[in-house]
Amino acid sequence: MTNSEILSNYLKNHGVKPSIQRLKIYEILRNNVTHPTADEIFNHLVKEIPTLSLATVYNTMHLFEQKELVRIINIENHQARFDWNMKPHGHFQCNVCGTIYDIEIDTNQMNINELDEYQLEESHFYFKGLCKTCLNK
Amino acid sequence: MTNSEILSNYLKNHGVKPSIQRLKIYEILRNNVTHPTADEIFNHLVKEIPTLSLATVYNTMHLFEQKELVRIINIENHQARFDWNMKPHGHFQCNVCGTIYDIEIDTNQMNINELDEYQLEESHFYFKGLCKTCLNK
């Protein structure tokens, strides 16, 4: 099985019909460590699928979110970023180069008793500052 | 000393010249537990200061942020909210009623070793789900 076939099945298993647009969009997410914006995804893909519409990227991301295939990262106030990695983790964004790094977080260890009063559905841990690369300059 | 005078001095001590606009904006933040949007602040105040401009609210919030008088909460992707409470804490937003609750978080206890590699400047802890009020319906 090719990599595309594997991802195609993965979409099916999550209740998403794997159109070429959806498949390619998901491939971009999986093949890039970055947490891309809708626009970045669109610009990568439009070379290959010239009729692609930005609306399709947004439609697809919302569908993916519903089907728990991606999570939306709002670490920047002005634009959303998308993450295929569904296991709980936090994010650090460098204020200089803008790179977003994954941060491992053990949510069990941080027992926040106050949260018992709520029915928790989503957690987001965002950090900002300077990354090592930018510090060494 | 009246409450206004106290807050006025507080602004001065943080390097902010307390114009009537700035003072009233800061008063609104302090007198409301909610974490208001720029628009909400504007609509409260425009009754009292009819010439107030929304741009002034934004200008003031950015100045306040610089002077470490407020923090910006991006728990909603589409619009910023403002918080006068500068001591580290997290936020829970109810998916039904939209209310944002403060969540006490002991950041020391959650030692995230991976963060040692970075120079940390900001932390944001966002949670979403259902609040007690909405659960009991």
Added chain:
DNA sequence: CTACAAAATTAGAATAATTTTAATCTATGG
């Protein structure tokens, strides 16, 4: 007090991310 400069405020236009609309295209089961 007056004149001037700097700072703050303002209205409205501009920007940019996202959503909506309405039309067109595609896939598929009968």
Added chain:
DNA sequence: CCATAGATTAAAATTATTCTAATTTTGTAG
């Protein structure tokens, strides 16, 4: 082949925020 639902598209609309340029206010020196 045809009908239908679902997916995609282009373009317009929406909305929060920022920008611009003009005006007002404030502080200060003469």
